[in-house]
Amino acid sequence: GDSVTQMEGPVTLSEEAFLTINCTYTATGYPSLFWYVQYPGEGLQLLLKATKADDKGSNKGFEATYRKETTSFHLEKGSVQVSDSAVYFCALKIGTYKYIFGTGTRLKVLA
Amino acid sequence: DAGVIQSPRHEVTEMGQEVTLRCKPISGHDYLFWYRQTMMRGLELLIYFNNNVPIDDSGMPEDRFSAKMPNASFSTLKIQPSEPRDSAVYFCASSESQGLGNTIYFGEGSWLTVV
Numbered sequence: 001g002d003s004v005t006q007m008e009g010p011v012t013l014s015e016e017a018f019l020t021i022n023c024t025y026t027a028t029g030y031p032s033l034f035w036y037v038q039y040p041g042e043g044l045q046l047l048l049k050a051t052k053a054d055d056k057g058s059n060k061g062f063e064a065t066y067r068k069e070t071t072s073f074h075l076e077k078g079s080v081q082v083s084d085s086a087v088y089f090c091a092l093k094i095g096t097y098k099y100i101f102g103t104g105t106r107l108k109v110l111a
Numbered sequence: 112d113a114g115v116i117q118s119p120r121h122e123v124t125e126m127g128q129e130v131t132l133r134c135k136p137i138s139g140h141d142y143l144f145w146y147r148q149t150m151m152r153g154l155e156l157l158i159y160f161n162n163n164v165p166i167d168d169s170g171m172p173e174d175r176f177s178a179k180m181p182n183a184s185f186s187t188l189k190i191q192p193s194e195p196r197d198s199a200v201y202f203c204a205s206s207e208s209q210g211l212g213n214t215i216y217f218g219e220g221s222w223l224t225v226v
Contacts, residue, residue, distance in 0.1 A: 034214070042219055043115075043217035043218050043220050044154075044204075044217040046214050046216070049214065093213070093215075096208050096213075097142050099144075099156075099215055104153060
């Protein structure tokens with residue numbers, strides 16, 4: 001069935017380090033792909049998205065490229081900040097309404 | 112535009128009591144979702160509505176849970192009677208039906224503790 005697999009956390013980095021959070025998916029058809037971020041005590045917020053193969057989504061220094069050949073949508077940021085500490089969710093959308101979320105990866109950035 | 116609005120933000124209740132969580136979706140959105148988030152199970156879809164009609168409630172854990180959407184701007188999730196294992200964060204979310212990359216927008220959640 002359709003699914004999303006994220007790397008286990010937590011991920012702990014020093015400020016200004018390079019970030020990669022891996023995400024792979026299994027889906028029938030042609031899904032849209034998303035990264036959501038959840039800050040402590042808040043709901044999930046859209047970080048970026050891509051709707052077709054080779055699209056790159058980007059926002060706030062984060063980026064992810066829709067790789068159909070490897071069924072991946074890895075999240076990257078060149079230089080993380082303490083304020084990036086949060087839980088990051090990879091998700092896919094199939095059709096009109098079917099959203100599938102990964103289990104989330106907690107990121108902790110140390111000053 | 113206002114986002115998805117949920118109430119209450121926090122609720123502490125005693126086991127056996129009825130709990131009602133409320134949601135106002137983003138205006139113009141025709142899909143509404145209720146999710147539950149726990150440490151053990153992550154984010155689970157409980158039920159979703161399209162144009163106020165419940166489409167899939169297979170994620171509702173048991174008969175103690177019920178959800179309604181009487182109109183396009185309001186939905187409720189009710190738990191009766193509540194149990195300690197229902198303690199979780201309950202998120203309401205909404206989206207539009209048009210387009211491939213339509214985003215699902217989440218509310219800030221209702222943090223429920225059943226003691």
